[in-house]
Amino acid sequence: MKNVKVLKTLEKGPKTVEEIAEETGLKPMEVRRYLLRFAESGKVESYQKDEKLYWKLKEKDELEDEFKYV
DSSP states (O other): OHHHHHHHHHTTOOBOHHHHHHHHTOOHHHHHHHHHHHHHTTSEEEEEETTEEEEEEOOOOHHHHHTTTO
8 A cells, every 4th residue: 555655655744755765665756646646636735945846735725625516
């Protein structure tokens, strides 16, 4: 369950692809692939800081959950 490793790593806070790869033992390319899939499904999001791209778990919007099944 490599994808779970990536998500568990992000539970500790925002990280770069390289930091996630180092912590999980996965290759950076594999980490990127998981992150892009998670981003498409709305689980994670990225932002840029100090010329680096960081990934974090997406914060849930209560309104989004409320109207999820409308």
